[in-house]
Amino acid sequence: MxxxxxxxxxxxxxxxxxxxxxxxxxxxxxxxxxxxxxxxxxxxxxxxxxxxxxxxxxxxxxxxxxxxxxxxxxxxxxxxxxxxxxxxxxxxxxxxxxxxxxxxxxxxxxxxxxxxxxxxxxxxxxxxxxxxLPGHHEGPQPGSVVVLNQSRAKELEAQLMSAILTGQAEVLEQLLHQRIAELSGIPEAELKLQALSLTLALQATIQKQFQTDRFPSADSGVSDRMPQPHWKAEEVLVWVKEQVLSFMRLFMQWQASSKQDNVIERAMQYVEEHYHEECRLTDLADYVHMNPSYFSVLFKKTTGDSFTSYVTRLRMDKAALLLRNTDMRIFEIACAVGFDEPNYFTNVFKQQFRMSPKEYRKIPVEEAVSPLST
Structure with missing residues (x-):
């Protein structure tokens, strides 16, 4: 096997x-x-x-x-x-x-x-x-051209989304130029299929990565019109290049909008106000109108910390303040900083401070260390 x-x-x-x-x-x-x-x-x-x-x-x-x-x-x-x-x-x-x-x-x-x-x-x-495996060949089946085309589109979509996660326009542009170069010199029938695959990938990526209230798909510039049967190879290539240029313009606008709106600052403020609730990455991404995967990468690139680590350390900082300045019980503090299970809270606290909440409460104030300062 x-x-x-x-x-x-x-x-x-x-x-x-x-x-x-x-x-x-x-x-x-x-x-x-x-x-x-x-x-x-x-x-x-x-x-x-x-x-x-x-x-x-x-x-x-x-x-x-x-x-x-x-x-x-x-x-x-x-x-x-x-x-x-x-x-x-x-x-x-x-x-x-x-x-x-x-x-x-x-x-x-x-x-x-x-x-x-x-x-x-x-x-x-x-x-x-x-x-x-060598020698593995399957004859064409009914509908196999369509299946191959969809498979190619999915592969291209995954590559586009991975490139977008880097947040670098030149990486994305290089990938698209490479795909256009691969279209040159292939038979006309195959060229139209590959052009269709690329366009489907662009449209799917727009819908998943860019489609927000600010950027509805109608404004994307990537046409729903497919290559026509009578088009020559040169016409198909011109059409593909137009789709790629429209896609890159949308990417640049979307990326610029993310920076101008101080997305991460707004996200950090949201966490500060909601850390005691179930503060999920998907909720924050939705709040700032951004794809969750890209938001995760942008958050770490901006803050130097992963979203999960940042939220955990903020909660531990709040817990430390409560331990130091109140008589609240451990389970009450756990609930106050967003933990449903006191035992899980204690384990996370130990990972951050290398001591239990009870031990932390007993040490002198001058020896106490905040996890956000380490």
């Missing part, structure tokens, strides 16, 4: 071990190549482990699953990803699915649910590997 390698990213040790046991000895078509307790650790392992599949939880300390997938997609746009989530994070997981994950597992999940998802991933992995 053709087994693939899987990386498991899950902060709950028991659940992580349970997944590993199910795949022990290469069962279910997968070999466990590595494990990590958060997205940050998983990112450092990708090049070494080179997984074919990633199973990742959504809610984790240090770096959450959605932010991790956003970074992962920049380097490995085609990597198979399965999201693990809880019911209360279901909308969060849906956002991740829109960014190209294969499937999701909803906790609490049965063993049969896990088996079905892993089987689906194994089938997809085997299908990809077979396509790379």
């Amino acid at each position: 053709l087994n693939g390698n899987v990386l498991i990213v899950e902060d709950q040790p028991n659940f992580r071990r349970g997944l590993m046991k199910m795949m022990e000895g290469g069962r279910l078509g997968w070999n466990v190549a590595g494990e990590a307790a958060n997205g940050h650790d998983a990112l450092t392992m990708l090049d070494q482990v080179r997984p074919d599949l990633v199973l990742t939880d959504i809610r984790m300390p240090v770096m959450d699953g959605l932010e991790f997938v956003g970074h992962l997609r920049q380097k490995y746009p085609e990597l198979l990803v399965v999201i693990i989530t809880a019911y209360k994070n279901f909308e969060y997981a849906q956002a991740a699915v829109r960014h190209g994950v294969l499937d999701l597992l909803v906790k609490p999940c049965k063993e049969e649910d896990v088996r079905q998802v892993l089987s689906k991933a194994a089938d997809r992995f085997i299908q990809r590997r077979k396509q790379l």
